[in-house]
Amino acid sequence: MKLSFSRRAALGMIAGAAALTSVASAASAETVRLRFHTFYGTEIDPIAKKFKKAVKEASNGSLRIQYFRGGELVASDQFADAVSKGTVDIVHGTGGYWSGQVDVGNIEAGLPGAWASVDEAKALFDSPEVEALLTEAYSEAGTVYLGKGYGHNYDLLTKEPVTSLEDLKTRKIRATSNVAKVLNAFDIPTVYLPAQELYIGMSTGVIDGAIYGGPVEYEQLKLNETAQNYTFMNMLMPGWTETFLANPAAWDKLSDEHKQILNVAIQQFADDIHQWLADGNAGVADGTFAYATLPDADSKALTKAAQGVWAEEAARSDRNKAFVDALIANAKAQGRL
Numbered sequence: 001m002k003l004s005f006s007r008r009a010a011l012g013m014i015a016g017a018a019a020l021t022s023v024a025s026a027a028s029a030e031t032v033r034l035r036f037h038t039f040y041g042t043e044i045d046p047i048a049k050k051f052k053k054a055v056k057e058a059s060n061g062s063l064r065i066q067y068f069r070g071g072e073l074v075a076s077d078q079f080a081d082a083v084s085k086g087t088v089d090i091v092h093g094t095g096g097y098w099s100g101q102v103d104v105g106n107i108e109a110g111l112p113g114a115w116a117s118v119d120e121a122k123a124l125f126d127s128p129e130v131e132a133l134l135t136e137a138y139s140e141a142g143t144v145y146l147g148k149g150y151g152h153n154y155d156l157l158t159k160e161p162v163t164s165l166e167d168l169k170t171r172k173i174r175a176t177s178n179v180a181k182v183l184n185a186f187d188i189p190t191v192y193l194p195a196q197e198l199y200i201g202m203s204t205g206v207i208d209g210a211i212y213g214g215p216v217e218y219e220q221l222k223l224n225e226t227a228q229n230y231t232f233m234n235m236l237m238p239g240w241t242e243t244f245l246a247n248p249a250a251w252d253k254l255s256d257e258h259k260q261i262l263n264v265a266i267q268q269f270a271d272d273i274h275q276w277l278a279d280g281n282a283g284v285a286d287g288t289f290a291y292a293t294l295p296d297a298d299s300k301a302l303t304k305a306a307q308g309v310w311a312e313e314a315a316r317s318d319r320n321k322a323f324v325d326a327l328i329a330n331a332k333a334q335g336r337l
Contacts, residue, residue, distance in 0.1 A: 030062060032258060034089040034250065037068040039076040039097070044273060051269040058261045080245065084142030089250040090262075092149070092269075094242050103317045104137045107324065110154075110240045111310055112182045113303030114327050116336065118150050118238055118274070124330055125241070133323050144251045146244040146263065149270030152277035153214025154239015156231040157223060159202070161290070162209075165298045171208035174198060178309050179211055182235075185305040195221065202226040213239065215289055216280035230289040234299035235306075242270065303336045 038048070052065045074082040079091040080098035099105030107114075108125075115121040124130055125148050138145035162168060168188040175183055180190040193201045193210075201207045203226045212218065215230055244266050251259070294302075314324035331337040 031064060032062060032254065033064045033066055034262075035066045035068065035073070036090045036092070037073055037079065037082070037088045038092040039070045039079070039094065040092075040273070041070050044276065047269065047272045047276060050272065051265055054265045054268065055261060058265065059258060063258050063261060080141055080143060083245050083247050086247045086249060088247070090146070090244065090246045090266075092242060092244050094240055096240075098141075102137055102141045103320050104133060104323055106178070107313050107320060107327070108134060108148075108241060108243065110151075110236055110238070111306065111313065111327070112179050112235055113306035113310075113331065113336065114236060115330070116234055116237055116299075116334065120330070120334065121150060121238060121241060122148075124326065127326070130323065130326055133319055133326075137319060138245060142248065144246040144248050146246055146266060147270070149242030149244070150274045151238040151240040151242065152274065153232075153281050154211065154236055155214065155233050156209055156211050157218050157227050157289075158209030158229045158231065159227045160208070161229045162231045162292060162294070164295060165301065168209070172206075174201065174207045174210035174212065176211075179235075181309050182302055182305045185308070186301075198223060199226060214277070214281040215284040216277070219284050219288060224288050228289050230291050232291070232293040233302065234294060234296075235302045238274075242273070244270070300336055303331060307337075 038044070048067050048069075052067055055063055055065050068088070070076055074087060076093055077097045079088075079093040080101050082088050083091045095102065095105035095107070095109035097105070099109070115124060125134075135145045156162065156173070158168075158171065158173075160167075160171070165186050165188065168183070169186070172189045172191055173183060174193045175190045176192065180192070183190050191207060193207065195212065198207075198210055198212065198221055202210065202223060209227065210218075210223070211233075212221075218224060218230070254262070310324050310327060314321040328337065
């Protein structure tokens with residue numbers, strides 16, 4: 001049968017389209033896409049964009065990140081459960097979110113007095129002993145432990161200047177439960193308020209101060225309009241650590257090359273967030289806050305008082321005890337115990 005030119009052209013176009021579809025499908029099948037969920041919001045979007053680009057370029061496009069901000073897919077306190085079930089492939093949170101599910105959660109997130117500098121925290125978490133404890137704990141929880149990120153300042157903001165712990169005995173301080181237990185040992189009254197209530201609480205006198213974050217966090221909440229005295233407590237720096245977990249099935253399917261690319265990119269992502277926090281705190285305008293530091297003796301006293309909190313966590317499991325023993329050894333080596 002003799003085909004007209006238009007008929008042949010039409011068939012050629014159909015065949016070409018089919019071939020392109022086949023190539024596209026093959027390319028799509030070769031591209032690995034991972035759902036990555038952080039607890040941060042839009043504030044770190046530039047860092048997230050850099051992270052996604054780094055993964056794409058390092059893999060020549062064969063590995064892509066589908067990025068979800070805090071609350072977009074699952075609640076942050078459900079991260080460990082979500083990643084173990086495969087709802088997401090990788091999560092970026094902090095251990096306190098899932099302490100009820102993973103025994104070491106509170107300890108690795110940051111107990112009062114646990115470390116006093118980023119270098120100290122990194123040395124602790126990079127030690128084979130602690131890394132093995134975390135790997136084991138998260139494996140039992142049905143996840144793969146990928147590594148750590150580090151927060152920044154976590155100190156005291158008050159209406160009136162603070163020169164010692166003694167000054168706080170007549171003031172009501174907002175604090176989380178573990179910090180409150182330490183402050184209560186010095187007869188310092190505490191109360192808990194969520195972040196969104198700190199401005200009203202401070203401005204109306206419900207609280208006289210708060211332990212919540214660093215200068216940049218207080219400025220973002222406009223708390224500098226109600227209180228200007230920032231006191232470094234030397235109780236916990238960084239004030240929190242961050243944890244990256246992967247779904248075992250998703251992780252096992254990755255090639256060694258893709259795993260290496262992700263490990264490098266995630267570490268850079270974590271470092272970029274830490275630097276962003278550091279730059280934010282350093283960039284708060286002069287005069288926004290008046291800065292002071294607790295006497296060294298008071299800071300050491302806080303660490304000693306925190307031993308009750310450490311003991312409570314140690315009692316939860318043999319693994320927790322081993323982790324707390326590492327904290328104690330480190331604090332002694334640093335001269336804080």
